[in-house]
Amino acid sequence: MPNITYISHTGESRTVTADAGVSVMQAAVRNGVPGIVADCGGECQCATCHVYVDEKFLGLLKPAEEDEDAMLTLTASERKPNSRLSCQIAITDKLDGLIVTTPEIQQ
Amino acid sequence: MAPESIEFRPADFFDREQIEFISGDAAVEIERGSRLIRLQSGRELHYSELVLATGAHVRTLPGATDKVAYIRTLTDSLSLRSRMRKGGEMLAIGGGFIGLEAAAAARSMGMTVRLMAAEPRLMGRAVSHYISDWFAALHERHGVQFQLGTAVATLDDPALASPDIIVVGIGVIPNVALAQGAGLEAFSGIVTDNHLRTSDSAIFAVGDCALHPNAWAGGLVRLESVQNAADQARCVASTIAGTPKAYAHVPWFWTEQFEAKLQIAGMPGETDESVVRGDPAAGKFSVYNYQAGKLRFVESVNKPADHIAARKLLELPPSILGSS
Numbered sequence: 001m002p003n004i005t006y007i008s009h010t011g012e013s014r015t016v017t018a019d020a021g022v023s024v025m026q027a028a029v030r031n032g033v034p035g036i037v038a039d040c041g042g043e044c045q046c047a048t049c050h051v052y053v054d055e056k057f058l059g060l061l062k063p064a065e066e067d068e069d070a071m072l073t074l075t076a077s078e079r080k081p082n083s084r085l086s087c088q089i090a091i092t093d094k095l096d097g098l099i100v101t102t103p104e105i106q107q
Numbered sequence: 108m109a110p111e112s113i114e115f116r117p118a119d120f121f122d123r124e125q126i127e128f129i130s131g132d133a134a135v136e137i138e139r140g141s142r143l144i145r146l147q148s149g150r151e152l153h154y155s156e157l158v159l160a161t162g163a164h165v166r167t168l169p170g171a172t173d174k175v176a177y178i179r180t181l182t183d184s185l186s187l188r189s190r191m192r193k194g195g196e197m198l199a200i201g202g203g204f205i206g207l208e209a210a211a212a213a214r215s216m217g218m219t220v221r222l223m224a225a226e227p228r229l230m231g232r233a234v235s236h237y238i239s240d241w242f243a244a245l246h247e248r249h250g251v252q253f254q255l256g257t258a259v260a261t262l263d264d265p266a267l268a269s270p271d272i273i274v275v276g277i278g279v280i281p282n283v284a285l286a287q288g289a290g291l292e293a294f295s296g297i298v299t300d301n302h303l304r305t306s307d308s309a310i311f312a313v314g315d316c317a318l319h320p321n322a323w324a325g326g327l328v329r330l331e332s333v334q335n336a337a338d339q340a341r342c343v344a345s346t347i348a349g350t351p352k353a354y355a356h357v358p359w360f361w362t363e364q365f366e367a368k369l370q371i372a373g374m375p376g377e378t379d380e381s382v383v384r385g386d387p388a389a390g391k392f393s394v395y396n397y398q399a400g401k402l403r404f405v406e407s408v409n410k411p412a413d414h415i416a417a418r419k420l421l422e423l424p425p426s427i428l429g430s431s
């Protein structure tokens with residue numbers, strides 16, 4: 001099962017083992033990783049599950065679809081080129097070792 | 108979709124956050140003088156601040172039948188899903204989001220679907236006429252049969268004998284009894300000020316039960332939405348923690364029916380001008396609704412960028428939202 005590492009904006013790191021198929025947001029919420037709010041429950045409606053994806057993994061992710069791209073303009077913390085909505089990233093075995101950083105604020 | 112995938116927080120969240128979670132023991136009385144709550148079991152809890160998030164319960168129809176399904180809880184949804192079968196027949200009563208989403212899900216599964224609603228228009232108070240008509244056509248294209256303007260008074264009506272499942276989505280009633288029992292001002296919701304304080308300054312109300320002043324509605328309103336519940340809860344938490352915040356968020360809503368994702372920014376209501384942009388025939392467009400020359404709400408179908416732009420636009424001072 002893939003491991004995902006979440007680093008907080010202050011640099012604390014948490015690694016969780018996730019089931020393939022769940023989203024990076026769900027893996028965080030289920031394991032009590034702070035820093036991801038996910039108001040809308042993963043429907044790509046709220047932009048409170050914003051993460052910065054470690055550059056090494058960006059190329060492994062499917063590019064953001066139109067709705068995620070639009071929603072990313074509403075993030076409470078600055079949107080950067082590696083910004084993604086974690087509810088839109090489905091965890092696969094290929095993503096084992098994925099590192100994401102949670103932003104300072106989500107809303 | 109697995110039930111766990113719609114869980115907002117796992118069961119151990121409260122423990123981890125050192126929040127005592129009491130379930131199965133309803134609060135039955137608030138004694139405001141001594142700032143005390145009495146639970147069903149007789150247990151008493153003291154408070155310095157109290158937040159009422161009592162929600163709402165479904166409006167029901169009289170008459171009994173085991174075919175009926177109301178949708179409020181996860182259990183309701185799972186039970187409904189377990190009874191839906193290809194080739195079966197569903198009757199949806201109510202032309203709002205619930206009735207239409209149920210109709211779309213059932214049609215997509217290969218059921219025969221009829222929808223009856225008392226109102227002449229689908230989603231009457233929640234969308235513009237243009238969107239209401241567009242969604243009626245969408246459902247008709249997918250084979251949903253409509254009987255609009257037909258009120259159902261009782262489930263015992265012999266005319267309702269044929270369907271296997273009857274989904275009733277005719278609205279909710281806010282849970283105000285606890286507040287009323289404590290003498291707080293409450294009628295079609297628990298009345299609050301713009302900080303979501305009730306008529307007792309130590310007691311707040313949030314979410315579906317809160318009848319709050321809303322600049323977008325131009326008066327007191329009760330909203331049933333994810334946005335409203337989450338933003339109101341955060342406002343009150345901030346106020347209680349020492350940084351008072353007035354509730355002033357732009358409302359937004361969404362629904363998915365067949366291939367159409369409808370997103371609404373602003374507060375639906377009366378309009379005197381609607382401007383359609385995009386391609387309704389291709390199912391990608393937005394409707395900009397104005398009243399008295401001011402932009403009031405924007406409905407986007409499969410146009411997420413328009414919706415996000417509208418949310419941002421509506422946050423601007425009203426003076427620059429004129430149509431001319």
Ligand code: FES
Nearest residue numbers: 042044047049087
């Ligand atoms: S959880 Fe709402 S957009 Fe990701």
